[in-house]
Amino acid sequence: MSAILHPAGLQAEPPLGAADVAAPARAAVEGLRHTIHSNLRRAADALPFLDRPRAARRLTRRMEAALGYTPNLRHPRTFNEHVAWKILNDRSPLIPLTTDKVTARDYVAAKAGSDLLIPLHGIWDRAEDIPWDDLPEQFALKAAHGWQMNLLVRDKAVLDRATAVHQCNAWLAEDHYQVTGEWGYRNLRPRLLAESLIAGDRPSGVPEDFKFYVFRGRARLLSIHLDRGTEQYGYRFYTPDDLRPLPFMGGGWRGPVPYTPPPEARALAAIASRLGEDFDFVRVDLYLAGGKPWFGELTHYPASACIRFPSMVQDRFMGDMWSGRI
Incomplete structure (x- = not known):
């Protein structure tokens, strides 16, 4: 294609072809679609009545990735499906009460x-308020509003207090409800406790x-x-009453x-049954320790409904316990 000369003698760009026009148009449409989707998502996040469907979609995606099957959240059959149903539907005020590690003590x-x-x-609201010198030489420091927030101090003399304060502040800033959608953690007061x-x-x-x-008080x-936290760590399932091992689990x-x-x-x-009698499952x-x-x-949502059982048999077996089939 020959160039077109303008009267001033300057050489102009050749005319645009269909492909030259289509590429920017597609990019513009894709950008608009992305903007609309982002705006709709932000709007949905601001509407409380959309919490459940949004949580259900997120939970379904997480379970599919972890378990390899699409969960039935309306008619649960497996144990993981029952846990997911509980996350989305059970609004007993006893759940957050017993999820909080401070208020759970009164319940127990x-x-x-x-x-x-x-x-x-x-119990402290701020890590900076912890009176380290008043604590015993060994203690467990925990966050009351979440899980996997534990610092086991076996020798206070070698504890790096600045690092511990930094870790505690990171815990206090976490919101497990926003991360997992587990209702029991919603609006829990961030606190620290030492036991x-x-x-x-x-x-x-x-x-x-x-x-x-x-299950239902039994x-x-x-x-x-x-030996949790060591190279020897292991676990095994048993029947609670006669302590008979269940290898198939x-x-x-x-x-x-x-x-x-x-x-x-x-x-x-018997102690566990008494502590769990107010729930369909916990x-x-x-x-x-020392026979005592x-x-x-109390854990209401084991593994956030993503327990990886050896096979579907175990998942279904515990689901049937929940539903009363066995």
């Missing part, structure tokens, strides 16, 4: 007695962790976790020595 004391509670050394550090009888010093799956399943020990639950563990199922975590039980926490 009323249900099972204060002897079950690990000694408390303080005594409970030492276990095993060589690792970590107490045996008994997690009871309580402990139906137990998973025992040993998966899990196992990494340590070389076989494990037999102590006789004192038989009394824990996981009750108890510790055993201690309260750990």
